[in-house]
Amino acid sequence: MLRYLSLILTLALSLVLACDDMDTGPSGNFDRTQMLENLADNMIVPRLEILRQRTESLDVAIQAFSQDASIENLTAAQEAWKAAVATWQANSSFGFGPGDLTLGPMGSVLGTFPVDASAIEQAIDEQEFSLNNFRRDVRGFYAMEYLLFGPSPGQNNVLNPYQSAGGTDRIAYLTAVNKQLVDDVAQVAEEWTSSYRTTFIESDGTSAGSSSSLLFNAFSQDFEVLKNFKVGLPAGKRPGQVTAEPDKVEAYYSGMSRQLIEEHFAAIVEVWEGGDGPGFREYLESVEGGPALVEDTQAQIAQVEQAIGNLPDEPLTQLIAQDDPSVDSLHTELQKLTRFFKSDMSSLLGIAITFQSGDGD
Amino acid sequence: MPVFTDKVRSRISLSQQLREWLQSPVSAAPLASFRMIFGALMVFSTIRFMALGWVDDHFIQPSFHFKYYGFAWVEVLPPFWMYAIHVLMIVFALGVMLGAFYRMASTGFFLCFTYTELIDSTYYLNHYYLVSLVSFLLILVPAHAYFSVDARRNPHISKDQVPRWTIAIFQFQLTLVYLYAGLAKINYDWLIRALPLKIWLPANDKVWVIGELFRYPATAYIFSWAGMLYDTFVPFFLMWRKTRIWAYLAVIGFHTITGILFQIGVFPVVMIFSTLIFFPSKFHEKLINRLRYVLQSVGVLRVKNRPVLSGCARSIFGYRPKLMYTFLAIYVCFQLLFPWRYLGYPGNLFWTEEGYRFSWRVMLMEKAGTATFFVKDPASGREGVVVNSEFLNRHQEKQMAFQPDMLLQFAHFLHDHYEAEGMQDPMVRVESYVTLNARPSRLIVDPEINLAKVEDGWMPKEWILD
Numbered sequence: 001m002l003r004y005l006s007l008i009l010t011l012a013l014s015l016v017l018a019c020d021d022m023d024t025g026p027s028g029n030f031d032r033t034q035m036l037e038n039l040a041d042n043m044i045v046p047r048l049e050i051l052r053q054r055t056e057s058l059d060v061a062i063q064a065f066s067q068d069a070s071i072e073n074l075t076a077a078q079e080a081w082k083a084a085v086a087t088w089q090a091n092s093s094f095g096f097g098p099g100d101l102t103l104g105p106m107g108s109v110l111g112t113f114p115v116d117a118s119a120i121e122q123a124i125d126e127q128e129f130s131l132n133n134f135r136r137d138v139r140g141f142y143a144m145e146y147l148l149f150g151p152s153p154g155q156n157n158v159l160n161p162y163q164s165a166g167g168t169d170r171i172a173y174l175t176a177v178n179k180q181l182v183d184d185v186a187q188v189a190e191e192w193t194s195s196y197r198t199t200f201i202e203s204d205g206t207s208a209g210s211s212s213s214l215l216f217n218a219f220s221q222d223f224e225v226l227k228n229f230k231v232g233l234p235a236g237k238r239p240g241q242v243t244a245e246p247d248k249v250e251a252y253y254s255g256m257s258r259q260l261i262e263e264h265f266a267a268i269v270e271v272w273e274g275g276d277g278p279g280f281r282e283y284l285e286s287v288e289g290g291p292a293l294v295e296d297t298q299a300q301i302a303q304v305e306q307a308i309g310n311l312p313d314e315p316l317t318q319l320i321a322q323d324d325p326s327v328d329s330l331h332t333e334l335q336k337l338t339r340f341f342k343s344d345m346s347s348l349l350g351i352a353i354t355f356q357s358g359d360g361d
Numbered sequence: 362m363p364v365f366t367d368k369v370r371s372r373i374s375l376s377q378q379l380r381e382w383l384q385s386p387v388s389a390a391p392l393a394s395f396r397m398i399f400g401a402l403m404v405f406s407t408i409r410f411m412a413l414g415w416v417d418d419h420f421i422q423p424s425f426h427f428k429y430y431g432f433a434w435v436e437v438l439p440p441f442w443m444y445a446i447h448v449l450m451i452v453f454a455l456g457v458m459l460g461a462f463y464r465m466a467s468t469g470f471f472l473c474f475t476y477t478e479l480i481d482s483t484y485y486l487n488h489y490y491l492v493s494l495v496s497f498l499l500i501l502v503p504a505h506a507y508f509s510v511d512a513r514r515n516p517h518i519s520k521d522q523v524p525r526w527t528i529a530i531f532q533f534q535l536t537l538v539y540l541y542a543g544l545a546k547i548n549y550d551w552l553i554r555a556l557p558l559k560i561w562l563p564a565n566d567k568v569w570v571i572g573e574l575f576r577y578p579a580t581a582y583i584f585s586w587a588g589m590l591y592d593t594f595v596p597f598f599l600m601w602r603k604t605r606i607w608a609y610l611a612v613i614g615f616h617t618i619t620g621i622l623f624q625i626g627v628f629p630v631v632m633i634f635s636t637l638i639f640f641p642s643k644f645h646e647k648l649i650n651r652l653r654y655v656l657q658s659v660g661v662l663r664v665k666n667r668p669v670l671s672g673c674a675r676s677i678f679g680y681r682p683k684l685m686y687t688f689l690a691i692y693v694c695f696q697l698l699f700p701w702r703y704l705g706y707p708g709n710l711f712w713t714e715e716g717y718r719f720s721w722r723v724m725l726m727e728k729a730g731t732a733t734f735f736v737k738d739p740a741s742g743r744e745g746v747v748v749n750s751e752f753l754n755r756h757q758e759k760q761m762a763f764q765p766d767m768l769l770q771f772a773h774f775l776h777d778h779y780e781a782e783g784m785q786d787p788m789v790r791v792e793s794y795v796t797l798n799a800r801p802s803r804l805i806v807d808p809e810i811n812l813a814k815v816e817d818g819w820m821p822k823e824w825i826l827d
Contacts, residue, residue: 032567206564207624228748239736239745239775240782288559289799296801335746339731339794339802343762347729347796350564352624354756355413356484 030278030286033204036211038277040197043270047090048189054084055185062178066171069162071155078148082256085141089260090267093222096214097200098191101184103134107222110181112136113229113250115143117151124169129176139177142251147174149253208352215271216280216351220342223268227334230261234320235327246320257316261330262308269301272341280345289348297340300333307333380686383529386522386673388642389507390649393460395531396504398634399495400458403470406627407450416443418754419484425752425774426481427760427767430817435479446473457499460509464500464677471496483760483767487723488628491538495531495635501688502527506674508649520674526689527676531638533693536596541700541721543593550711550726552589555581556798557727565622591615599639612636623724706821711797712805713825714764730762730795730805734772736779737788747775763795765806765825772812789813 061080065073088111095105103109116137123129123138131139147170149158162170192200203211229250231237236244249257272280281297284290307330312319319327346353410416420426421440428435437443450473456466475493478484503523505511512519550556555578562575562584574580591611598608613633620629637645656662678685703716710717711726734747749758752774761767772789779787788811796802806812807824815824 204567224748228746232746236743237746239747239779239787240738240784241745242738242741242743287563287799288556289796289801292801335733338733343729343731343759343794344796344802347727348560348799350560350727353759354754356415356419356624356756 030283032206032212032283033201035274035278035280035283036201036204038274039215039271039279040192040200042275042277044094044200045189045192045197047087047267048094048185048192051084051087051091052185052189054080054087055182058084059178059182062174066175069159069167069171071159074148074155074159078254081141081144081148082254085145085251085254085256085260086263088141089264090270092225092264093218093268093271094188095222096218097196098188099218101188103136105218105221106184106188107218107225108136110140110184111142111225112140113142114248114252115140115146117146120146120173124166124173127169127172129169129172131176131180139180141181144174144177144181145251145253147177153253206349206351208355210352212349213351213353216346216349217353219268219271219280220346223341224338226261226264226268227331227338230257230264231327231331231334234316235331236320237331244320244323246317249316249320252317255315255317258311258314258319261311261316265304265308272297272301280349283349284345287348287350293340293344293348297337297345300337300340304330304333304337380682383524383526383686383689384682385525387525387528388646389503389521389523389674390642390645391528391638391640392502392504392523393507393509394645394648395528395635395638396460396499396509397458398637399499400454400456402627402631402634403454403474403492403496404451404458406631407447407454409627411444411447416447420477420480423481423752423754423757425757425771427483427757427770429479429482429485430766430819432479435476437480446477449473450477457496457504460505460511463505463509463511467496467499467504471500481757482718483757485718486628487538487719487721488625488631490719491534492631494534498530498534501677502530503674503676508653518674520672522671522673524673524676526685528638530689530692531635532596532600534696535636535638536600537696538721539592539596542723543589543591545720545722545725546585546589546592548711550798551585554798555585557725558585558588560727560799561623568621588615596639599636602641605639609636609640619724625724708821708825708827712795712827713822714766715822715825726798728763728795728797729759730793730802732758732762732768732771732791732793734775734789734791736775736784737790738779738784739788740785752778762793763797763805765822766817768793768806769812769815769817769822772815776813787813 058077058080061073061077065077067073092107092111095101095107099106101109114137116135119135119138120143137143151157151161161167200211203209206212228237234244234246234249236242251257251260274280274282281294284294284297307326310326311330312324312326316327345351417440420437420443426437438446450470453466453470453473456462457470471493474489474496478489478493503518503520504527506518506520506523546552558581559578562581566572566575568575595608595611595615598604599612601608616629616633619625653662657664676685678688700716700720703710703720706713706715708715711728732749734749735744736747737744749761749771753761753771761771768791772791775789776787790808790811791806792808793805794802795805804826807826810824812824
């Protein structure tokens with residue numbers, strides 16, 4: 001046995017000496033703990049904090065509107081909503097840890113679209129304001145958008161239902177949606193600062209349930225939401241869709257869809273880059289095959305950015321209705337980026353993406 | 362032609378010798394302790410499987426299951442029955458462990474376990490295949506002849522000896538697992554590039570104490586070579602008396618490390634305990650005597666003076682040795698040869714995976730992909746992009762993306778699904794980009810081909826790209 005062992009050692013050692021392509025130092029000196037620390041302190045917590053501030057301002061505006069449904073208060077509430085939803089784009093990928101709410105990941109609980117307008121109207125008619133159900137398409141940012149910008153454009157059209165019979169019920173539903181939204185955001189932000197930040201940084205492995213794995217999964221799923229639902233769905237890219245469905249864009253009633261796509265993509269890229277500190281990009285630079293992937297990813301990110309830049313400055317609804325080719329090419333470029341963000345990255349980093357056992361040795 | 366006759370005679374006597382060796386009676390203790398260990402581990406692993414919520418995740422939640430070729434008829438049962446089967450499996454495994462109603466328990470366990478494995482091929486694991494094989498072999502052998510509930514209840518089946526083949530077949534099976542796993546590691550990526558370990562080890566650099574070592578590429582090389590040598594040679598060192606104890610320490614060390622590093626469930630424990638079958642009968646007799654003493658002193662077993670009947674227990678083949686030899690010949694040949702079927706296919710085995718499964722290729726490569734399916738309605742000419750996660754769980758999606766036969770199955774499913782939704786004979790194609798051992802990802806199957814019109818089979822898949 002000793003001879004056997006020494007044989008292994010000799011063979012391995014001679015191999016080590018024989019291979020000239022091997023650097024003897026640790027690979028890249030990349031430290032996952034530092035990456036998690038950087039992402040937590042310089043990205044996740046600050047982003048959530050801004051979101052909390054904006055939803056608090058939104059809360060103030062909604063309360064004012066609920067006291068007095070005037071055109072000024074409506075405009076103020078709309079502006080507060082716009083500011084909050086723009087920040088939301090930078091937070092929808094944090095649906096793990098505290099962001100994994102009772103009803104599911106934050107991204108889908110607060111960010112589902114298109115909302116079911118008739119279900120919302122029915123709940124208002126039936127004075128059902130508890131939101132005690134599992135439906136995601138009657139709550140969150142876009143349910144509030146419907147109540148603040150819908151059912152049809154024009155401030156008077158928005159205000160009408162508030163000022164006619166049943167207006168108080170509409171106010172009540174708006175208040176309920178607002179309260180849940182504000183509370184959820186405050187709770188997530190609070191948990192991050194009070195305790196989860198430490199948990200997040202300490203869980204520095206790569207197995208299922210580790211912070212790298214949670215963040216990666218949330219990140220890549222968030223990217224797919226952008227591709228599949230913000231662009232693909234309204235553009236009629238789903239199998240079985242016989243036509244484009246321009247009214248299924250995100251933020252249909254406020255017409256912000258184009259701007260939000262831009263903000264969302266920029267936020268996703270920033271997570272990948274890690275801001276000013278170490279992130280997935282730097283991590284990739286330190287592993288086998290990583291530099292090539294970083295190069296490909298950056299080139300494709302530039303393509304997507306260009307495709308977004310090529311979208312004329314109009315709501316996505318109109319671009320799709322006019323069959324503008326720039327939407328199609330944006331979808332194609334996002335499609336090309338998917339594999340870099342999804343399988344290539346997790347494979348090179350050795351991050352587990354499911355809980356199931358792998359094949360043992 | 363006296364020389365010729367001599368040759369024939371010596372051949373006859375050789376095969377005669379082999380037969381006599383296989384039939385010769387040996388102590389029943391190793392088989393009995395193997396039975397108890399295996400049964401206990403299966404009780405544990407089935408409970409673990411249920412406790413992790415995997416019955417629901419694996420079988421009940423997904424709306425689509427990937428079939429094994431030739432086993433498309435195996436269907437998932439309603440939730441109640443899926444749970445019932447797992448509970449039954451625990452009962453059967455207990456029966457195997459205790460040697461109670463042994464033939465029924467071992468048959469029941471084999472059938473239930475193999476059924477659950479055949480439901481969905483994305484959950485294929487070599488060690489599940491091993492469990493299926495071992496539980497099948499356990500049906501045939503008289504593992505309940507010694508130190509079992511059955512032997513207590515029916516003294517006439519109680520025997521202290523078994524035919525040697527009933528132990529040797531398990532030793533053969535484990536040897537094959539290790540040897541083939543080792544031979545499979547003799548390839549360029551594993552030995553020269555130290556891949557996939559160069560990916561997997563640094564990902565574990567936070568493991569207690571030894572983690573720091575994994576950041577050095579040299580560690581990946583040492584582990585790659587040591588792993589290859591270990592797998593290839595350890596069964597032989599386990600057979601040889603002089604090296605056995607050292608080899609067994611290596612077994613413990615090796616499986617403990619892989620168990621810590623990788624998400625591989627109960628497999629390390631299974632290997633650590635089942636390799637005890639290589640130990641001599643004396644060891645197992647001592648083990649069982651000690652166990653008997655403990656059970657008697659806590660009062661679980663009554664002290665019984667009736668001696669174990671001396672004699673050799675019969676396997677399921679009874680007094681039909683021809684049947685037994687035929688079975689052994691077929692089983693051993695199949696096990697030896699089936700893993701080499703990949704030689705009949707063109708291209709790189711790791712890329713095409715034609716003939717990859719059921720061949721003891723364990724933890725050999727890092728492979729992942731992103732598969733995007735396009736469904737086209739020929740009537741309107743509109744092509745849509747499928748969101749896989751609407752039909753598959755993450756594990757299924759991940760496994761499918763880099764295995765061509767699974768891509769094909771899912772394409773057929775999509776064809777039928779969208780036809781049921783009103784499309785006329787939709788065309789289905791897939792763009793699947795796959796990375797193998799840190800190489801840049803590229804297309805694995807022809808993205809232009811309508812997979813709805815392609816049938817799976819044993820023939821080489823022409824639509825896999827090089």
